[in-house]
Amino acid sequence: MEIITEKNGTEATMVLKGRLDTNAAPDMAKTVDAFLTSETEKFILDMADCDYVASSGLRVILNAQKKMNGFGGTMVVKNVVGDVMEVFEMTGFADILVFE
Secondary structure, three states, X not given: OEEEEEEEOOEEEEEEEEEEOOOOHHHHHHHHHHHOOOOOOEEEXXXXXXXXXXXXXXXXXXXXXXXXXXXXXXXXXXXXXXXHHHHHHHHOHXXXXXXX
């Protein structure tokens, strides 16, 4: 998995490319922890090129949402492909996360 990060003022964007599986989830967790700070008001997670999410990846995404809630910020998940969106819907994450 490739993780690309970009900050623009108080807005942070993370682009995921590849599979967010058991091997990639720890790397994403470390990146989220280092990347998101209390100055981050909006976190955009772009998943256009992410074609698989395992339960370990879902945990990392949920932890990012909790971190943003703790900062009083928002998190938006963008460009989710069909198979990954089905996982979000089946697990109830579609009711927790904000999608664009």
